[in-house]
Amino acid sequence: MRKPIIAVDMDDTICHLVKRAIYHNNIEFPTHPLRYEDMMDWNTDHLRxxxxxxDLFFGRPGLYEELELFDEYVVEEMEKLHNAYDVIIVTAAVPKTVLEKWNWLQKHMPYIPADNFFTCKRKHLIGYDLLIDDGPHNLLPAVQAGKKVLCIPHPWNLRAREQYSFPLMTSWEGAKERVDEILQAQGEPEL
Structure with missing residues (x-):
């Protein structure tokens, strides 16, 4: 029997990208500081x-290898998920960031094999049963395709969270049990 496939995003789902990019931005451009709370969209309006x-904000050399873990539970819970399900990492990346992302993943979660690491911006094209992500542009197509989702809340998905009732996961504590519950729920609509 096939194990359910759990697709997990990297940036701002298992690690903190935007907060680290803001940190570097505010050092380089101290006259135009950014705040995490003001990051309400995925466009370039926040780059003041x-x-x-x-490209500078998200493409600084070495940025993806220095990202902090999402929280103190993420490594252990991801390993629990990996042991119970077919966990794939599905992350948007440009060619110059792929190796950095892979290096970060191997440093923190070496139990994830290369065969389970996908770089892809259009995640709705990937086959999975449940998606854990922070991007509304990934969550909504998943729900519309009848797939289960868990949303990691951030300011940039607030509007989508107000419009759609995505199940939320604010911490990785108990993530395995949460995924178990969602996958066991049959026939319940996500929205």
Whole structure:
């Protein structure tokens, strides 16, 4: 029998990307500081300094290898999920960040094999049973396709969370049990 496939995003789901990118932005552009709470969209409006770009903000060399774990529970809970389900990492990446993301994953979660590491921006094209993600542009297509989701709440998904009732996961504590419950629920609509 096939194990359910759990697709897990990396950035701002198992590690903190935006907070670290803000940290570097505020050092480089102290006259135009950014705040995590103000990151309400996935566009470039938050880059207030004229020399700041999305590529600089998210493409600083070495950025993805220095990211902090989401919380103190994520490594243990991801291992529990890995042991019970077919866990795949599905992360958006440009070619220059793929190796950094893989290195980060192997440092913190070496039990995830290379065969379970996918770089893909259009996650709805991947086959999975449940998606754990922070991006509304990934969560909504998953729900519309009849898949289960768990949303990691951040300011940039607040509007989507107000419009749709995504199940939320604010901490990785008890994540395995939460996934078990969601997968066992049959026929209940997500929205």
């Amino acid at each position: 300094h004229p020399e700041s770009t999305m």
